[in-house]
Amino acid sequence: MRLIRLGAAPSAVGADVRAALSTWGVGDAVLGGVALLGVQPPDCPMPLDAVIVLGRGVLVVVGVDLPDPAKRLEAPLGGQWRIDGWPLVRGDGATSPAAEALEATKAVARRIQDMRGEPLPVTTVVAVGPYVGHVVQPTADLNRGVRVLHPKPTTLLAAARELATAERPCSVDHAAKLIAVLAATGTPPSAQDLRAEGFPTAVADESTMLLPRVTAAPRRSRPAWLPYAAVGVALAVVAAVVVAVSSGGGSQAAPTAGTSTLPTTVVVDGRGFTPHGADRTGDCGAHAFGDVRAWLAANPCSRLDRAQYETTADGRKAAVAVAELAVADGGRAEELRAVASAAGAGGITALVKEGRGWSGGPASFDRSAIRVTATGGAVRVAQAVWSEGESAPTDATLAALAEQALRLPAG
Structure with a gap:
């Protein structure tokens, strides 16, 4: 099990979750997989103690901090939780963490489905x-793919093996994409690392995936739970609580939101790029300038695709513009690549220069970092600038963004 720490544990019992996972060690000798710790997937209303991506399933692990150690916990999803016979309630009258549990887990399931991630079963471990000492759960809740337990290495391992039951394993390529879908920051583990964690080798390596756009939900404060006597007298106030209860699989899975009305986000190497317009034309020279325009006037070009995106790097908003030109053959493509790569030789006009900007975007792509490639009869030109402030062609961060932008869709 490879652990990736993305944030602090949102519950006190989260420390026990991390300790239990760490005892399994790196590699697939015990179980394998990747655990995202302290992650808050986009559109999830709260941070989660862990999301574990396994070869045959995804486990959402969330923590409930009880006021005291307990011998017996009754934990129905739809009813009153009781700790050693005492009702567990909250100041606003809530009697079970299940409502927030269902909300959080449905958000995770929707995220995976809407992003067209690998369709693995999404199940939940509620760590208390x-x-x-002993947890009582209704059989119906167990059948929905939910386990409430105190997180020890053995109990977590048993739950993972019971819940991860997909018929076919998730490949290295699909695992990397799934991790990128769930973690909005960072870079997925390498293919070598994923193979070491038991994911089978993918047939083909895809570096980009088209994803529906999501907006980050605001982080909520976590509710406090109190055990009450039969006469309703509060005994203690506990720390914040987060629970996610899975919809399991099959007919219980969250419905897939329609993506036809949503804009898209494209993920490259774990970084999300939000599109802000695209264009296709057969008149390549009309949208070029300098030596590039002169070259296009003397050589055939059948199609020009252009697109522009917004992303964030080093805590700053940045914009990238991508253009792809279809020329007659590989030889001419290499000629155009050499012209477009030369400093001061001109280039392709970005859409923002033609009045297709967006709120918060750059006024132009002047002084951008530029990268150009040629493959077959296609030439791709990528530019990157900061949305605000000064840009420079030699900026290392912008240069890296331009390199990534070469793999973005141009149309």
Whole structure:
């Protein structure tokens, strides 16, 4: 199990979750997979203690901090939770963490489905602490793919093996994409690391994936739960609580949101790029300038695709413009690549220069970092600038963004 720490544990019992996962060690000798710790997937209303991506399933692990150690916990999803016979309630009258559990897990399931990630079963482990000797769950809840337990290495391992039950394993390529879908920051593990964690080798390596756009949900404060006596007298106030309860698989899975009305986000190497317009034309020279325009006037070009995107790097908003030109053959493509790569030789006009900007975007792509490639009869030109402030062609961060932008769709 490879651990990737993305944030602090949102519950006190989250420390026990991390400790249990770390005992399994790196590699697939015990179980394998990748655990995203302290992650808050886009559109999920709260941070989660862990999301574990396994070869045959995804486990959402969330923590419930009880006021004291318990011998017995009754934990129905749709009813009153009781700790050693005492009702567990909250100041606003809530009697079970299940409502927030369902909300959080449905958000994770929707995220995977809407992003067209690998269709693995999404199930949930509710980690309770500081200690619970015995947990009572209704059979119907168990059948929905939910386990409430005190997180020890053995109990977590048993739950993972019971819940991850997909018929076919998730490949290295699909695992990398799934991790990128769930973690909005960082870069997925390498293919070598994923193979070491038991994911089978993919047939083909795809570096980009078209994804429906999502907006980050605001982080909510976590509710406090109190155990009450039968007469309703509060005994203690506990720390914040987060629970996610899975919809399981099959007919219980969250419905897939329609993507036809949504704009898209494209993920490259774990970085999300939000599109802000695209264009296709057969008149390549009309949208070029300098030596590039002169070259296009003397050589055939059948199609020009252009697109522009917004992303974030080093805490700053940046914009990238991508253009792809279809020329007669590989020889001419290499000629055009050499012309477009030369400093001061001109280039392709970005859409923002033609009045297709967006709120918060750059006024132009002047002084951008530029990268150009030629493959067969296609030439791709990528530019990157900061949305605000000064840009420079030698800016290392912008140069890296331009390199990534070469793999973005141009149309």
